Amino acid sequence: MKFTDIFIQRPVLATVVSLLIFIIGLKSVFNLDVRQYPKVENTVITITTTYPGANAQLMQGFITQPLQTSVASADGIDYLNSSSTQGVSTIQAHLKLNFDSSIAFTDILAKVNAVTGQLPRDANSPVITKTTGSSIALLYISYSSDKISGQQIYDVLTRIVQPKIQSVSGVASADILGGNPFAMRIWLQPDKMAALNITADDINKALTSNSYLSAAGQLKGQYTVTNIKAETDLHSEEEFNKLVVKEVNGKLIRMRDVAQVELGSENYSSSVTFNGKKGVFIGVNSVPTANPLTVVQEVRKVLPDILKSMPPSLAQVVVYDSTEFISSSIKDVIKTLAEATIIVVIVIFLFLGSIRSVIIPIVTIPLSLVGVCSIMLLLGYTINLLTLLSMVLAIGLVVDDAIVVVENIQRHIEEGKNSFQAALQGAKEIALPVITMTITLSAVYAPIGLMGGLTGALFKEFALTLAASVIVSGIIALTLSPMMCSKILRFEESNEGFAKWLDKKFNELQLFYEKRLIAVINYRPVVLIFGTLILFSVFFLFKLTPKELAPKEDQGFLLAIANAPQYANINYLEKYTEQIDGIFAKFPERAAHFIANGRNGENGAFAGFVLKPWGDRHRSAQALQPLIQKELSDISGINAFIFALPDLPTGASGFPVQMVLKSTDSYTNIYQVMEELKASAKKSGLFIVVDSDLNFETPQLNISIDKSKAADVNISMQQIGQQLATFLGGNYTNLFSMDGRSYKIIPQLSDTNRYNPSDLKKTYIKSNSGIFVPLSNFISFKMSSEPNSLNQFQQLNSATFSAVMMPGQTTSTGVDFLKKEADRIMPYGMTYDFSGDSRTEQKEGNALLLTFTFALIIIFLVLSAQFESFRDPLIIMISVPMAICGALIPLNLGLATINIYTEIGLITLIGLITKHGILMVEFANKLREENNYDIRTAIEKAASIRLRPILMTTAAMVLAVIPLIIASGAGASSRHDIGIVIASGLTIGTLFTLFIVPTMYTYLARSDEKVKHEKAKTE
The missing domain is CATH 3.30.2090.10 (Multidrug efflux transporter AcrB TolC docking domain; DN and DC subdomains)
Known part of the structure; x- marks a missing residue:
């Protein structure tokens, strides 16, 4: 191929191309925004109307109903839910993911204004607010004093603190909690x-x-104004x-x-405590487009100035900072990036046995990872947990093409050619497989880029960053790597010391493999049956593997909700939440805690349990949750539950499992069905906490x-x-x-x-x-x-079942159980739906399965176009179920679940494992065309010669993800899950591929007569 010759013959050109990739990429690195996840906009527009003294029935009939009927026709709404309680009507319009919230807000405002005249005369005007992202604030700051009252603290916050914080760029709101105005x-x-x-x-x-x-005006004299x-x-x-x-x-x-x-x-129905001491909080929220890390950094900068402006007796403490988890996660991923690079360097050296040989693929790593940043900037992407994770995986991928090039050129040098001739010949031979592998691995991510929903919004940047890294590495492998081989590789070095010993061992391994391969091909029917069994086992393994939306992450924070009986007031609530104070203080992992009484009603509270940094404690948030819950369950006067925040930016609030029963029937009948569902859930042993928002207390x-x-x-x-x-x-x-x-x-x-x-x-x-x-x-x-509140979902009377799963149980298991029980219990006319994380999980469940199927079709079509054959891609893709089977085995053993991360790992496996088949099938076809080998001889020789690069690229990729598997600290669960899928799937899949693909080649490869006929046509 003339293309590779140009860069071998013109080394300066090859160097300049690579330097341009690096310099442009390096400049782009400093212009990329840093955040936790790609920009995702989950917006809830809330319409709150107060009518002091009005009962729930009046609120629902005369305020909630006309408002939500009008609002329901607004564009961009995924679903509506409403709550009518004593004196308060609350309607929440949950927008579709990434729908323009400004357009929706304007539309909803117009709909509300259209029916305001129909509301009771003494009702207050509806207040419309917009919330994007988590229901928990980005930052909580406590203000307390022993000398001034809560009303005075509130007044200081509204006059001094709130305006200064809200003036910070990127801050959407600074909400005051626990205090009330004069x-x-x-x-x-x-x-x-x-x-x-x-x-x-x-x-x-x-x-x-x-x-x-009074606006009395002015006195105007002949020359003066007073x-x-x-x-x-x-x-x-x-x-x-x-x-x-x-x-x-x-x-x-x-x-x-x-x-x-x-x-x-103004009212006496709320209070806030920080570490048991009363105070007033400010919760800082950022606008959807802002970088939370930057927002918190800028808010922290103004806090010292705010402190100087306040009364000396007023203390200011940052209670909770959500960006600590983000920062720690990013630091851990960057550390993993460095560890993976070191491991890959060692692996390449152990396989090539030569420092000179190692230099060539290693140069590909910084060039590819830095070079891809220019593409990220062009596409408007950010440096986030997912793009950094894609770079960790890319380390094992970007060296693959260079390894294949170096190994092939090294083989020609060992056969007696000089470095220049070996580079020309070796690069020509390997150019087509490198291009094919690059296109194949890049194409596997195309379906993810086309996905909608949360998965598409989150993993589009992951997928395209990884695909772009592979494309950049492919360019470097065909331009810089052959040129460097022609200048650096020497025969003498490959025939001395460690390199010589390594070659000897690989030759022995190659000979061992050849014998085993011949024996396996002799029993082709057995291999065919074995492959068929593996194919069917994938289906059963997939069905049996536990499923959830995302793995449980230790975010360094747990959220608790406490509900007193409906007749209880704030005094009752405070008396019992004092016990929560005492329980939280018992745990040595606690860094701080807070309790907000009187939230969502005078009888409700929420609390935050802030953990010490990950390195300063031995127990995780997941380990502490059931222990704290056990203590909370012993508080007799209230129902208190503790759970982790959502692991993905779904914008959901409340418990991890939420099923909604809805009907035109009365609340009494819905309540009876809900109580039966709760009883079944408690008996199942799947849930540690079971609750409902409907009771008649x-x-x-x-x-x-x-x-x-x-x-x-x-x-x-x-x-x-x-x-x-x-x-x-x-x-x-x-x-x-x-x-x-x-x-x-x-x-x-x-x-x-x-x-x-x-x-x-x-x-x-x-x-x-x-x-x-x-x-x-x-x-x-x-x-x-x-009823404590009259709730509606999509304008139907409703009740929401909420639950927290037992440790070791997945949300998917819980939801499946609830579906079966609801179908059994519900009368005609009643249906169920989902809200919160459960709704997202239901919507995303089939999307990834369809994407996986789409990825298989894309790869097959790309390979068919590359090989000008429908048979060769079929042979190559036989390795896919082998790898998937290998990946599902550890998941079935409880090492991970099928979740959004492992499913992306499975899609990645498609591209990784097909590279092995490409190397063998392409070389076997070449041997048949150029040397007139028969089918069996060609594939046996091709598999033997390609053994070393296959094992090398597999080892590089598998060992590169070891830091992911053994990760600890913030965000470790997601890294572990994707790592375990790739490591196990690629390891087991490669072992199967080395024997099953050659065997299937003897079944499905084009006949010798057809190969000769095609060769004659090209000549």
Whole structure:
């Protein structure tokens, strides 16, 4: 082939080509962004509407239903779920992966505005927020003090800390947790109000009309302008206390006469603790396009300046930094990269036995890995865990082509040719196989590049980076490597010392292999039966292997959720979460922990258990999880569960397993089915935690009103409803300003006047005739238990089953069990769906299987085009099921599972194992064409001559992934899984290939007459 001759005859040209690849790549390295994963946008748009005092049924019927019906038609929505609870409606629109969230947000905003007029008049306007990525913040920062209150801390954060953090480039939001803004609380005393003839309506009118924000304007003289500030609003407790509510019988009734005024908190239903000490948190979230590593780095830079601006008594501590896992993972992968390079160098030396020979393929490693960075930059890729992982695998691949070239040229030198002639001849012979192997290995990743969904979004960069590395190495193998062989390799060196001893041993191995191969081919039918059995075994091994979306990673963080009974308030919750504090503190692996009480309802909490760095502890997060869960289960007053964060950027929140039962049926019937499903799940022994978001523990006081009696005393239903809303609802009636900011004014009965239903009977209401009548005259009470929340999924009534798998069990096993049980239990008209990670796993499950099949078809077609034959590719690809079988064996032994990483490893195996067949089949065909060998003689000789490069490339690849297999620390599980698949599959597949491919060649190769006929046509 003239192409390789050019570079051997023009060494400067070959050197310049390689230097250009290296220099452009090196420049690109410094321009590549660094992040954890490729850019993936999982966006949830949340519509929150509050209507203080309204029950769940009212919220669902009059707020949730019209809003979600309108929003459902917006573009880009994967699914909708909603929750209606006391006073709060929450609708979440989960967008399709990587759908433009700005377009969806604008569309949803328009849909919400279109129906806002249909909502109850007293309901607050819907608030629409957009969240992309993890439900857990990128960074949590704690602020605490022994000298100032939680409201004061909150005020400092809103005035000083929050603005500075949100001004950092890449920060989407800095959310305050555990604190509440100031509010002027008007604690009403109903007995005094009745005695002084003051109604709830009087209170509301006084607060509305006497705290008025006036825009008075200006005075304009002939030459001057004077601004006017009218003091028409109230600012302090003293001013509110003096506020005149009404004049009764010539006497001024002031607010202090009927209420206790306090500058308090907007609500008292949440709190946060850090290592057992109360404080207020800020959770920092980044925008989807930002690099989280850079965002956290920039936020940390402004923290010292923030600390200087705050009161001295306020302490600032970074509680949790998610980028520590990212940074540690990247460092570990880079370390693995270096270890793999060293191993490959040693392997090549042991096979070639010559320092000179080693230099040539080793040069390929930096040239290929650095050179591919220019392609990554061109494609808009980043340096992330997956592209770095592809580079680790590339180390074993990029030397393959160079090894094959060096070994073939070295063989010609040993046969007596000088270095220059050997390079010309050897490069010509090997050029076609090198091109074929390069195209084949690159083509195997084409289907991944075309995949949609999470797998495609994540592994497109992995696949194309690896394919690009192989292409660059192929170019170097055909340009630089032959030239270097012509200048460096010497016959004398290959015939002395270690090299001579190594050649002797390989000759002995070659002779041993030839004898065994001849014996195997003599029993061709047995080999055919054995190969068929292997083919069928792959199907059964695949079915029996445990499956999950991704391997469980030790991210250095565990998340806990605690739920108190529905009747419990924040005081109850705090009492029991104190026990969680004590449990977390017991474990020596704990670096810090925090608890946020009052999240997702006054009876709910979430907690974070931050572990020490990976090198400072012996137990992993996975090992600690069941131990902590056992302790949490002993807390009798609450249900507390601990689990790991999602291992992939799915944007999911909550437990790893989530199945949704949905129906047009009543919540009572859904609840019965859910309870039966939970009972079956608990009996199965597959789950360590089982929970549901539907129960009937919420106490509801149903007030029955005798409308006839109310009418007799001239009291309307509107009057009763408005008074109850003021007394109990906690809604604000107006705003007041303090130090340049506005805060809410909230009238409400004091705690001592709303402990139990009997307190309501002590309140009075004014009739239209001016008489104060006790409410007890025409109301009665009845207690009932209602659902804690009215949830819907895709606009159908729903309940979500949530679970954490037992150690050693996979989510796939759990989901399969739940599907069978749901099919058995569910009545007609009820269906199930999935949310969270389970939904992603269900969507991605068949995608990779189809991609695997597509990869096989692509490789077959590429090889057919290269060999101008449909038979030769079939022979070559017989090695694929052998390798897959070898890869599935350790997975069945429990060393890994079938997951997103191992499936990518299996696809990689297709390209790796077919290289062996290409080397043998291509050389056998050449021997038949040039030397007129018969089929058997040609394949026996080709297999014998190609034994050394096959073993060399296999050893280089297998040993290069050993650092992946023995990896520890952050992100080790994914590296281990892909490493074990490639090492076992390639090792076992190569052993089978060395015997089965030659045997099948004798069955399927083109006949001698056809080869002679084709040769005559070309001549």
